[in-house]
Amino acid sequence: MAIDASGVKKVAKLARLSIDDDAVEVTAATISSILELVDSMQAVDTLGVEPLAHPLDAIQRLRPDQVTEENQREQLQGCAPAVEEGLFLVPRVIE
Amino acid sequence: MTALSPVEAEPLLYNTTSNRPNPMYDKTIAEQSRALASGEISSVELTQTYLDRIRLFDGDINSFITVTEALALEQAAAADQRRAAGDANAMTGIPVAHKDLFCTQGVKTSCGSKMLDNFIAPYESTVTGKFRDAGAVMLGKTNMDEFAMGSSNENSHYGPVKNPWDKSAIPGGSSGGSAAAVAAQLAAGATGTDTGGSIRQPASHCGITGMKPTYGRVSRWGMVAYASSLDQAGPMTRSAEDAAIMLNTMAGFDNQDSTCLDHEVPDYTATLNDSLEGLTIGLPKEYFAAGLDSEVEQQIRNAIAEYEKLGANVKEVSLPNARLCIPAYYVIAPAEASSNLSRFDGVRFGHRCEDPKDLMDLYIRSRSEGFGEEVKRRIIVGTYALSAGYYDAYYRKAQQIRRLIRDDFLNAFKECDVIMGPNAPTSAFDIGSMSNDPVAMYLSDIYTLSVNLAGLPGLSVPAGMANQRPVGLQIIGQHFDEARLLNIGHRFQQATDWHQKSPALV
Amino acid sequence: MQWETVIGLEIHVQLATKTKIFSGASTAFGAAPNTQACAVDLGLPGILPVVNEEAINMAIKFGLGIDADINKVNVFERKNYFYPDLPKGYQTTQLEKPIVGAGHVDITLADGSTKSIRIHHAHLEEDAGKSLHEDFHGMSGIDLNRAGTPLIEIVTEPDLRNAEEAVAFAKKLHSIVTTLGICDGDMSQGSMRFDVNVSVRPKGQQEFGTRTETKNLNSFKFMEAAILKEVERQIDLIEDGGTVIQETRLYNGDTGEARSMRSKEEANDYRYFPCPDLLPVIIDDSRLEKLKTEMPEMPDAKKARFIADFGLSDYDAEILSADQGTANYFEATVHASDDAKLSANWIMGELSRSLNQNSIAISASPVTADMLGGLIKRIKDNTISGKIAKEVFEVLWQGECSTADAVIEKKGLKQVTDTGAIEAMIDDVLANNTQQVENYRVAEEDKRGKMIGFFVGQCMKASKGKANPGMVNQILKQKLDG
Known part of the structure; x- marks a missing residue:
């Protein structure tokens, strides 16, 4: 399946990425060639085949409901770009 | 890093001169461990030797992103004390390097990305924690394709890694830094991760031994995720025996990783010398078809002949869906990656753009500035594959094909004990020769991807040279059959000396 | 024209686990910002989730409590979108295989009749953090303490026909989750939050009208007001020749104003897919059987028993069985006083008045069930009159004495019967x-x-x-x- 420049821009925005205008055509062509590569799957009949999520078909283990984490705010915020009063700062959130 | 001119350096740092044959850095972990135990050398001396070699040679090879010199010497001194106190294991005092996607507390963990150039991990990954607890010395963090996306190590914010055998060649990827560091004897061993071949292929290209264990054998806690259902950490070493020693430390259940399996960990060194008499090796006809370089094929066939001499039987098997591993992988991995990498948003850690004017601007500029081209490409492909209307045709379809691919292996293993073949269609290609053609690069992963999709263990051992560059033999086993793979690799290395060869560094 | 309102609810219920759904960080309310957000909750690189067993058990109990099917194979999926209170860039939730399938909740209407409201399904998911909009130099502050708190999202069929029914349903649901002990029911702290889907259609018409969704209502009163306002808005709009557009709306309980949420207007594509860091949760029969033995008496059964055993009126029984705390208190008072009618009157009268005035939960009442029972006993045996009893109650409430007898003795309130x-x-x-x-x-x-x-x-x-x-x-x- 091919994707055009506007399609690539739309998907990029969904992924919160920007693509320079002068690179959009090239990106669209590259992405299209990748999609063409993966489209070879479509010829395969997979009717009734259960998707494989874990190669050993393992199941989820459950954790006891016990508090194991102490406050580590100082440490965990050590790499945060903008913090004030223990809060992560972002441009104003408008609802 | 201040480059020390080779002439000023101690002669013992070289392996080009013959005045000290088989110096300590040219020994395996097994040998170094015995030398540490006998007191022939101290961990501090051994560590210093590697640090010196890194300073001498890595400016050119670029296999390290961070060298933790002070920490390494501190850990080495502690290891020596521990040894003196009689509390040592095979890894105590052995200098190793970790791929820069294992979180290491207090040490930069960049994933080869500008996005994490400023990220000092506040916690330790399970794998690096196990090495630390065993008393291993961390020399530093190795270069890699950004977020482990790549087969050539050209996609690093910190520049490409050069193949120590031929500096015009790629070392392979994404664990290219680890492979090059071990090949150039800048570390006794290294950790890598393998999502679609990222341990086996660079091991093959750099002439070293590399193992991708069964999915779930090694904990992924603290390993920055590329594709969660495929990522698996493993050892990169100079011999199968060393890989067994490192895997003894790495493997095991971890209750912090839901996908990690609670399966007994054997002593991988205990069965290294078992006989190969009666072993049945399956050769998938699909792996010896058009596209495989004839020199590579010759080396693989030579290696298989060697196994026949060791008592193994060879038979042809079929993996009918083998070719589908490329489309399936290049949907599943980008899809998972597109979601795994959403957390890099400039809010809690990582790169944040200057003066964002609003939230959208913060997200878009931080991510667009922080991620490199290949990462963006895969995020876009993955986002597209998961977007409305395409999920069934892409992600679900790929997961169905994944089951077909796994079942092919399970069927093949009814007829043989292990499967052998190449790791890559060619030996290492030239730096820059494929960087404008991602699809061609993806196609070169044809022999390694399906092992990840099926969750199987795979081992690459050096098996000769093709076009003057190393070639590795890939050995694929059944789930949890790591001990047998290491045994098979070890017996080959007892009979051949490809793994003992090392590149001449000047 | 005669209009009919159609309402469907989506209710987020915070589960009363000690820890988050995927991490061992505490879920306690009110901690300093980000002190209960561990590396997992912050979505730091390399971290991984592990499922909290208690969250699974609580969700199953909810399913059992509404006669629903429990799905044996549970898959967690990622709902991908960018928002500052969503640290990983995706919410881990359930889509195709939710834990609780179809069930029903029966409500009592004003005329005493019952109506069964169908539950479409309920799924497990993680809560998001909070954006604080106080002025940080024009920025918002993000607190991720709440991120990862386990939620069940309960989705009803569009079976409700007016605000009153919606409120009766909401109260009944509150009663069910508190009786089950799977939620503390504290709506002021956001433990239960309602999203209301409202549409109107001419009476008799089969097809539904276009609906709007008003999000995050955290009190019965606000929910009722928001529905009334939205119904009126939609009818006015249509009668003036306009059309209702499908949108997300916000209702401000303090000002009584409602408006469209512009930020949510951008078409979202959530790219759901199974979370590759988690595996299917299999609910086996032994777990189900064990949980069935742990099920408390549900409000409907309790109400019936209160009527049968204690001779309560339908109205009294409904109120006293509505939440576990009140029901427990009532039964303990009856046990201590041996008089159900007086116990009911006192709990619904003097006690609930004092609790309401002081905003105290019945479980934290300074007058315990034993104390009230002791007081009622003295009314019954004529030691004190009903009027004096109120005085005694007041003294007990103030904490001066710990039994009614002590108050009567100390204050010399014993009734003269000579x-x-x-x-x-x-x-x-x-x-x-x-x-x-x-x-x-x-x-x-x-x-x-x-x-x-x-x-x-x-x-x-x-x-x-x-x-x-x-x-x-x-x-x-x-x-x-x-």
Whole structure:
């Protein structure tokens, strides 16, 4: 399946990425060639085949409901770009 | 890093001169461990030797992103004390390097990305924690394709890694830094991760031994995720025996990783010398078809002949869906990656753009500035594959094909004990020769991807040279059959000396 | 034109686990910002989730409590979108294989009839953090303490037809989750939050009208007001020739204003896919059987039992069985007092008035069920009158004494039941009010009943309320009529 420049821009925005205008055509062509590569799957009949999520078909283990984490705010915020009063700062959130 | 001119350096740092044959850095972990135990050398001396070699040679090879010199010497001194106190294991005092996607507390963990150039991990990954607890010395963090996306190590914010055998060649990827560091004897061993071949292929290209264990054998806690259902950490070493020693430390259940399996960990060194008499090796006809370089094929066939001499039987098997591993992988991995990498948003850690004017601007500029081209490409492909209307045709379809691919292996293993073949269609290609053609690069992963999709263990051992560059033999086993793979690799290395060869560094 | 309203609800219920759904960080409310957000909750690179067993158990209990099917194979999926309170850039939730399948919740309407509201499904997911909009130099502050708190999102069929039904349903749901002990029910802290889907259609029309969704209503009162306002808005709009557009709306409970949420208007594509860091959760029969044995009596069953065993009215039984705390308190009071009717009256009267005035939960009442039971006992055995009992209650509420008997003793409130003493007191009152006695005696028979009240009042006043009112009445009557 091919994707055009506007399609690539739309998907990029969904992924919160920007693509320079002068690179959009090239990106669209590259992405299209990748999609063409993966489209070879479509010829395969997979009717009734259960998707494989874990190669050993393992199941989820459950954790006891016990508090194991102490406050580590100082440490965990050590790499945060903008913090004030223990809060992560972002441009104003408008609802 | 201040480059020390080779002439000023101690002669013992070289392996080009013959005045000290088989110096300590040219020994395996097994040998170094015995030398540490006998007191022939101290961990501090051994560590210093590697640090010196890194300073001498890595400016050119670029296999390290961070060298933790002070920490390494501190850990080495502690290891020596521990040894003196009689509390040592095979890894105590052995200098190793970790791929820069294992979180290491207090040490930069960049994933080869500008996005994490400023990220000092506040916690330790399970794998690096196990090495630390065993008393291993961390020399530093190795270069890699950004977020482990790549087969050539050209996609690093910190520049490409050069193949120590031929500096015009790629070392392979994404664990290219680890492979090059071990090949150039800048570390006794290294950790890598393998999502679609990222341990086996660079091991093959750099002439070293590399193992991708069964999915779930090694904990992924603290390993920055590329594709969660495929990522698996493993050892990169100079011999199968060393890989067994490192895997003894790495493997095991971890209750912090839901996908990690609670399966007994054997002593991988205990069965290294078992006989190969009666072993049945399956050769998938699909792996010896058009596209495989004839020199590579010759080396693989030579290696298989060697196994026949060791008592193994060879038979042809079929993996009918083998070719589908490329489309399936290049949907599943980008899809998972597109979601795994959403957390890099400039809010809690990582790169944040200057003066964002609003939230959208913060997200878009931080991510667009922080991620490199290949990462963006895969995020876009993955986002597209998961977007409305395409999920069934892409992600679900790929997961169905994944089951077909796994079942092919399970069927093949009814007829043989292990499967052998190449790791890559060619030996290492030239730096820059494929960087404008991602699809061609993806196609070169044809022999390694399906092992990840099926969750199987795979081992690459050096098996000769093709076009003057190393070639590795890939050995694929059944789930949890790591001990047998290491045994098979070890017996080959007892009979051949490809793994003992090392590149001449000047 | 006659309009019909159609309402469907989505309810987020915070589960009362000690820790987050995927991490071992505490879920306690009110901690300093980001002190209960561990590396997993912050979505730091390399971290991985592990499922909290108690969250699974609580969700199953909810399913059992509404007669729903429990899905044996549970898959967690990622819902991908960017928002500052969503640290990983995706919410881990369930889509195709939710833990709780179709069920129903029965509500009692104002006319006493019951209506069954169908539950479409309920799924497990993680809560998001909070954006604080106080002015940080024009920025917002993000607190991720709440991120990762386990939620079940309950989705109803569009079976509700007006605000009253919606509120009755919401209260019943509150009663179910608190009875099950899977939610603390504290709506002021966001433990239950309602999203209301509202549409209107001409009465008799089959197809639904276009609906709007008003998000995050955290009180029954706000929910009711928001529905009424939205219904009115939609009808006005249509009657003025306009059309309702499908949108997400926000209702401000403090100002009573509603508006469209512009930020959510951008078409979202959530790219759901199974979370590759988590594996299918398989619910086996042994887990189900074990949880079934742990199920408490549900509100409907409890109400029926209160009516049958205690002779309560439907109304009283409904109120007293509505939440686990009240029901427990009631049963303990009956046990201590051996009088269900008085217990019911006191709990729904004096006690609930005091609790409401002071915003105290019944579980934290300073007057315990044992204390109230002891008080009721003294009313029953005529030690004190109902009026004095209120005084005793007040003293108990203030915490001065810990039993009714101690209050009665300390304050000398024991009722006077000695005939001689009462007679003497009555004689005094009659002697001091000769005119009124005269009036009484000449009055018509049917007026006397009212007039005797004056003398009773005087007597009670003289005894400081301690005289047994029944005896006072009886003796007065004898003496006056004598």
